Amino acid sequence: MLTLTDIHAGYGRTSVLNGISINVPRGQLVCLIGSNGAGKTTTMRVASGMLPVQSGRLALEQQPLDGLAAHHVQRHGVSHVPEGRRVFPSLSVLDNLEVGAYRRARFGLRAKIDDDLDRVFGYFPRLKERRQQLAGTLSGGEQQMLAMGRALMSRPRVLLLDEPSMGLSPKLVDDVFAAICELRSAGMTMLLVEQFAATALGVADYAYVMENGRIVLHGTAQQLKGDPAIRDAYLGKAH
Amino acid sequence: MQIVLQLCISGVSLGMIYAVIAFGYQLTYVTSKTLNFGQGEALALGALVGLSLSSWIGYWAMLPMVLLFGLAQGALVERLGVRPALKTRSEFGWIMATIAIGIIGKNMAETIWGKDDLKFPSPLPETPIIFGDGLRVMPMEILVLVGALAMMLLIELLSRRTLVGKAVVATADDREAASLMGINTGSMITLSYGLSSAVAALAGVLVAPLTLTGASMGVSLALKAFAVAIIGGLNSGMGVIVGGLLLGIAEQFTAFYLSTGYKDVPGLLMLLAVLAIRPTGLFGKTVIKKV
Numbered sequence: 001m002l003t004l005t006d007i008h009a010g011y012g013r014t015s016v017l018n019g020i021s022i023n024v025p026r027g028q029l030v031c032l033i034g035s036n037g038a039g040k041t042t043t044m045r046v047a048s049g050m051l052p053v054q055s056g057r058l059a060l061e062q063q064p065l066d067g068l069a070a071h072h073v074q075r076h077g078v079s080h081v082p083e084g085r086r087v088f089p090s091l092s093v094l095d096n097l098e099v100g101a102y103r104r105a106r107f108g109l110r111a112k113i114d115d116d117l118d119r120v121f122g123y124f125p126r127l128k129e130r131r132q133q134l135a136g137t138l139s140g141g142e143q144q145m146l147a148m149g150r151a152l153m154s155r156p157r158v159l160l161l162d163e164p165s166m167g168l169s170p171k172l173v174d175d176v177f178a179a180i181c182e183l184r185s186a187g188m189t190m191l192l193v194e195q196f197a198a199t200a201l202g203v204a205d206y207a208y209v210m211e212n213g214r215i216v217l218h219g220t221a222q223q224l225k226g227d228p229a230i231r232d233a234y235l236g237k238a239h
Numbered sequence: 240m241q242i243v244l245q246l247c248i249s250g251v252s253l254g255m256i257y258a259v260i261a262f263g264y265q266l267t268y269v270t271s272k273t274l275n276f277g278q279g280e281a282l283a284l285g286a287l288v289g290l291s292l293s294s295w296i297g298y299w300a301m302l303p304m305v306l307l308f309g310l311a312q313g314a315l316v317e318r319l320g321v322r323p324a325l326k327t328r329s330e331f332g333w334i335m336a337t338i339a340i341g342i343i344g345k346n347m348a349e350t351i352w353g354k355d356d357l358k359f360p361s362p363l364p365e366t367p368i369i370f371g372d373g374l375r376v377m378p379m380e381i382l383v384l385v386g387a388l389a390m391m392l393l394i395e396l397l398s399r400r401t402l403v404g405k406a407v408v409a410t411a412d413d414r415e416a417a418s419l420m421g422i423n424t425g426s427m428i429t430l431s432y433g434l435s436s437a438v439a440a441l442a443g444v445l446v447a448p449l450t451l452t453g454a455s456m457g458v459s460l461a462l463k464a465f466a467v468a469i470i471g472g473l474n475s476g477m478g479v480i481v482g483g484l485l486l487g488i489a490e491q492f493t494a495f496y497l498s499t500g501y502k503d504v505p506g507l508l509m510l511l512a513v514l515a516i517r518p519t520g521l522f523g524k525t526v527i528k529k530v
């Protein structure tokens with residue numbers, strides 16, 4: 001459904017991605033693992049249009065997305081939960097969610113937003129209790145829930161999740177993974193970057209392993225879990 | 240005591256003009272970290288356009304027209320000057336560009352309306368209202384106070400209550416994250432420039448009957464408002480009101496007790512003092528980001 005083909009990208013003159021190809025099939029949870037600085041976040045930024053490609057193709061189904069600005073890519077149905085959450089600190093929880101549905105809400109479909117709010121509050125009941133609070137005053141875990149909820153408000157066709165468990169306590173990591181599993185059974189197509197590789201492979205359908213801006217290995221989550229090289233390099237980290 | 244009160248009252252309306260122009264600086268600063276250094280010319284153009292229009296369609300019907308004119312003028316400044324500079328990542332290009340567009344605006348104004356100062360007819364009676372035992376307040380001073388407060392309150396309300404307003408706040412908080420929500424953040428910055436100039440243009444119309452009207456009328460106002468924006472903090476609405484009032488009143492006292500020649504000194508002293516003690520401004524927030 002979401003395909004990156006032979007992507008080269010970088011910052012200024014430094015190239016970070018050297019020919020990345022990733023395919024995220026409809027309804028599947030695909031996971032991207034790799035050590036720090038491998039280029040996982042850069043890949044996600046390319047996929048949502050935050051970072052322009054130098055060469056290669058980005059497409060959602062038959063629709064080419066390369067060269068589009070981030071706000072246009074989002075309108076085609078790609079929703080990105082960025083690394084570090086990046087909720088809007090001076091807006092309330094409710095306003096963050098409303099802004100997440102910006103495009104639909106702008107054209108007077110406010111009634112439909114209520115359904116999405118209910119759905120998001122279903123995944124993250126804690127957000128409902130805190131809905132009037134400023135997002136900047138939420139705890140790290142609550143901000144993560146808000147970042148995910150906000151991304152869901154646009155009814156995305158593909159969800160990009162960059163290290164949603166970063167900096168969370170084990171209990172909250174479980175909550176975040178529970179939400180991801182729930183989304184998966186609801187049929188959501190997702191690309192997930194995770195440091196807890198073992199946990200991620202436990203829930204993913206397919207996985208890619210990145211090193212130095214290249215895909216060095218890919219296969220079904222089952223295959224990768226059984227791969228001894230993977231086990232040594234990445235699977236030490238379960239939580 | 241009587242004279243002290245009288246000076247305060249006179250300082251308030253000028254102070255609110257400073258405050259509302261400074262508020263305009265804040266509008267563009269929060270979304271784009273840039274300022275329109277042609278704000279004084281936007282103010283003068285607003286007053287001159289208002290002067291011509293009011294003789295034609297009347298004072299009150301002229302106000303919404305000047306609002307529209309300001310919106311368009313500010314949007315043009317952003318599109319022509321600021322956006323290209325930011326695109327080429329030129330760190331200070333926007334400063335030169337906004338100053339240059341200001342100068343062009345001033346030259347155009349001089350060509351159309353001439354270099355001499357004009358008289359802006361007051362829409363309200365020009366006889367002071369007497370309060371208590373002899374406090375004199377000009378009706379126009381009250382209109383300035385009410386008008387300036389109304390503009391700030393309205394923009395504050397729009398940004399809190401409407402979806403587009405929230406999108407502007409989101410852009411100010413985190414431009415990249417806002418673009419991930421499908422918000423065209425470039426348009427939000429254009430909008431903030433439009434609002435900023437509209438505020439300045441209306442401030443020009445408000446202040447014009449109290450001062451003289453001409454292409455250069457905004458220069459010192461904009462400079463002092465800039466000081467107020469720094470004194471109050473570039474991200475605090477309350478700060479510019481307090482800063483503006485302090486400056487407006489301080490100027491009245493200096494002019495009365497020292498000499499009108501020293502009228503501009505208190506603003507500069509306050510600016511230097513605040514920069515030395517609290518560089519983020521009296522009410523400036525240091526932004527805390529949670530990890």
Ligand SMILES: Nc1ncnc2c1ncn2[C@@H]1O[C@H](COP(=O)(O)OP(=O)(O)OP(=O)(O)O)[C@@H](O)[C@H]1O
Nearest residue numbers: 011014016034035036037038039040041042043083
């Ligand atoms: N804004 C930037 N400007 C220049 N170089 C950058 C920038 N962001 C990332 N890089 C570089 O690109 C490389 C890949 O970074 P990236 O953030 O994609 O890695 P990552 O796999 O997400 O790492 P982590 O696990 O630490 O999040 C790194 O060498 C990094 O230093």
Ligand SMILES: [Mg+2]
Nearest residue numbers: 040041042083
């Ligand atoms: Mg990363």
